[in-house]
Amino acid sequence: MQEATAQPGIVPQPKARKRKRNGELKKRLWRNKLLYIMLIPGVLYFLVFKYFPMYGLIISFQDYKPYQGILGSEWVGMEQFKRLFTEPDFLNILVNTLILFGMNIIFYFPVPIILALMLNELRGSFFKRTFQTLVYLPHFMSWVIVVSITFVMVTMDGGIINELLTFFGFEKVNFLLNPTWFRPLYIIQVIWREAGWGTIIYLAAIAAVDPGLYEAARMDGAGRLRQVWHITLPAIRSVIITLLILKIGSVLDLGFEHVYLMLNSMNREVAEIIDTYVYTAGMQQGQFSYSTAIGFFKSLVGLVMVMTVNRLSKKMGEEGVY
Amino acid sequence: MVEDRTLGGRIFAAVNFTLLALIALITVLPFIHVVAGSFTTSAELAANKFVLIPKVWSFEAYEFIFSTNTIFRALGVSIGVTLIGTAFSMFITALMAYALARRDLDGRNVVNFLVVFTMLFHGGMIPTFLVVKELGLINSYWALILPSAISAFNMIILKNFFQNIPDGLEESAKIDGCNDFGILFRIVLPLSLPSIATISLFYAVTYWNTYMSAILYLDDSAKWPIQVLLRQIVVLASGMDYSSTLDAAVPPPDQTIKMAVIVVATLPILMVYPFLQKHFAKGALLGSMKG
Numbered sequence: 001m002q003e004a005t006a007q008p009g010i011v012p013q014p015k016a017r018k019r020k021r022n023g024e025l026k027k028r029l030w031r032n033k034l035l036y037i038m039l040i041p042g043v044l045y046f047l048v049f050k051y052f053p054m055y056g057l058i059i060s061f062q063d064y065k066p067y068q069g070i071l072g073s074e075w076v077g078m079e080q081f082k083r084l085f086t087e088p089d090f091l092n093i094l095v096n097t098l099i100l101f102g103m104n105i106i107f108y109f110p111v112p113i114i115l116a117l118m119l120n121e122l123r124g125s126f127f128k129r130t131f132q133t134l135v136y137l138p139h140f141m142s143w144v145i146v147v148s149i150t151f152v153m154v155t156m157d158g159g160i161i162n163e164l165l166t167f168f169g170f171e172k173v174n175f176l177l178n179p180t181w182f183r184p185l186y187i188i189q190v191i192w193r194e195a196g197w198g199t200i201i202y203l204a205a206i207a208a209v210d211p212g213l214y215e216a217a218r219m220d221g222a223g224r225l226r227q228v229w230h231i232t233l234p235a236i237r238s239v240i241i242t243l244l245i246l247k248i249g250s251v252l253d254l255g256f257e258h259v260y261l262m263l264n265s266m267n268r269e270v271a272e273i274i275d276t277y278v279y280t281a282g283m284q285q286g287q288f289s290y291s292t293a294i295g296f297f298k299s300l301v302g303l304v305m306v307m308t309v310n311r312l313s314k315k316m317g318e319e320g321v322y
Numbered sequence: 323m324v325e326d327r328t329l330g331g332r333i334f335a336a337v338n339f340t341l342l343a344l345i346a347l348i349t350v351l352p353f354i355h356v357v358a359g360s361f362t363t364s365a366e367l368a369a370n371k372f373v374l375i376p377k378v379w380s381f382e383a384y385e386f387i388f389s390t391n392t393i394f395r396a397l398g399v400s401i402g403v404t405l406i407g408t409a410f411s412m413f414i415t416a417l418m419a420y421a422l423a424r425r426d427l428d429g430r431n432v433v434n435f436l437v438v439f440t441m442l443f444h445g446g447m448i449p450t451f452l453v454v455k456e457l458g459l460i461n462s463y464w465a466l467i468l469p470s471a472i473s474a475f476n477m478i479i480l481k482n483f484f485q486n487i488p489d490g491l492e493e494s495a496k497i498d499g500c501n502d503f504g505i506l507f508r509i510v511l512p513l514s515l516p517s518i519a520t521i522s523l524f525y526a527v528t529y530w531n532t533y534m535s536a537i538l539y540l541d542d543s544a545k546w547p548i549q550v551l552l553r554q555i556v557v558l559a560s561g562m563d564y565s566s567t568l569d570a571a572v573p574p575p576d577q578t579i580k581m582a583v584i585v586v587a588t589l590p591i592l593m594v595y596p597f598l599q600k601h602f603a604k605g606a607l608l609g610s611m612k613g
């Protein structure tokens with residue numbers, strides 16, 4: 001690529017400089033050809049299994065028929081979305097989804113923070129390590145396993161919980177079929193599976209706090225609780241906010257598997273959420289376009305929520321996620 | 323931190339310890355109950371509901387579930403998908419992560435953005451299903467692997483890790499005539515074994531726990547992995563929607579049998595977990611670093 005270099009003594013013209021840079025770029029591309037070959041499988045994966053489905057979202061503006069394909073199906077404009085917002089079912093499902101989300105924020109989100117603070121106050125690394133080993137464990141269980149364990153424990157015929165209730169003179173409760181029990185069970189399962197694992201990131205943030213701060217606070221006569229309140233909590237505030245943003249971004253993403261496994265014909269009125277409804281309407285009833293519209297709506301809301309909360313937190317002087 | 327020896331400090335520590343011990347106990351009790359229940363007879367479980375250590379030991383539940391080859395087949399599918407899937411995912415994840423970790427790669431920012439964007443927005447269940455169907459993967463075991471072959475999260479963790487390897491090593495390998503594949507496989511990967519192990523385990527656990535892909539993409543019950551079988555046996559047989567899948571004439575399975583299947587489906591994770599718990603935690607932290 002020598003021809004692109006300027007003659008000696010003459011200031012290179014902009015055009016020549018550009019050509020030179022192009023030459024360098026070509027050279028770099030050629031030198032890194034093996035790196036691009038390495039990228040091929042990964043990029044192909046993301047294109048095929050992530051970006052093709054995004055393109056597939058256009059069937060939510062169609063009346064998609066599998067035998068006609070995306071190109072042959074009839075365009076119906078916003079029809080599916082109109083149906084979405086007029087169908088009484090959908091409102092109920094949206095409310096169910098939002099209630100579970102709210103429970104997640106109120107009952108689950110603070111638990112790992114509190115656990116991490118408690119764990120940090122624990123003396124003796126043996127107990128700390130043992131404790132962590134035990135509470136991280138459920139995170140690695142699939143939802144099928146978590147729900148299965150729940151089932152054998154709460155079932156009416158011989159489940160330990162109902163046996164305990166009878167033992168103490170209470171009546172048996174049909175936890176699985178009774179709609180009032182769906183939400184409490186759901187959030188207990190979430191806390192049981194995720195709370196321990198959720199502490200990791202807070203513990204790391206706490207470990208980074210300067211021990212001198214505690215020393216100074218103690219000199220000033222601050223007790224343990226006040227140290228937690230005035231030193232530890234402020235130190236992990238930005239981590240808390242970051243995780244809260246991520247959580248809010250997944251507002252409508254409550255985990256298809258978990259809820260689907262808990263769902264049955266008796267608790268459907270409270271347990272049907274957007275994810276399970278997409279499955280029911282799309283996979284079981286074949287309403288591809290309509291259920292895609294629902295999924296599209298969900299993904300958009302999630303994206304908008306992340307961006308909004310992120311901007312808000314930046315305005316409040318926090319870092320934000322991106 | 324220095325030990326707080328005041329009375330208030332000691333009470334605080336004692337209360338804190340007791341509470342944490344209780345929490346740990348509550349976390350593991352369900353497991354112990356299920357494991358204990360699976361190793362006793364159904365008569366013993368019916369008579370003595372609160373077993374944590376069975377008085378009568380018995381393998382009858384395990385003998386029953388292993389008497390047909392249904393569970394062997396499901397275990398075989400799960401083991402196969404886990405081994406092949408993990409190897410495959412790890413291979414293409416490492417290739418992509420290494421290429422993106424190289425700062426001299428033109429276009430890496432674009433690819434990075436494309437990857438991160440998939441974490442914020444996705445096509446959803448139905449469009450993904452249609453893609454899998456168009457590719458002819460329905461009822462193929464590859465449908466359990468390919469649609470989730472790379473986790474963007476895992477790829478970014480690995481990329482961040484590769485970026486922290488000093489450039490000098492790569493430079494000297496290059497001078498010795500190593501090409502990029504050589505550098506990756508002979509220098510970078512051997513230096514990254516702990517993080518490779520961590521990410522492999524994340525993938526392995528995900529593949530072992532595969533449930534949704536199986537119910538979406540496999541119609542043939544002979545191809546079900548263990549998680550789907552577990553759900554059939556426990557969830558559907560617990561007084562919910564029996565009629566749809568089980569013959570009404572067949573009584574629901576005993577508690578002990580359900581517990582035994584849960585143990586079998588959990589066992590591989592329980593076996594590797596104690597040794598790898600530390601790595602898991604480290605991996606999660608690597609992932610939380612900004613990249």
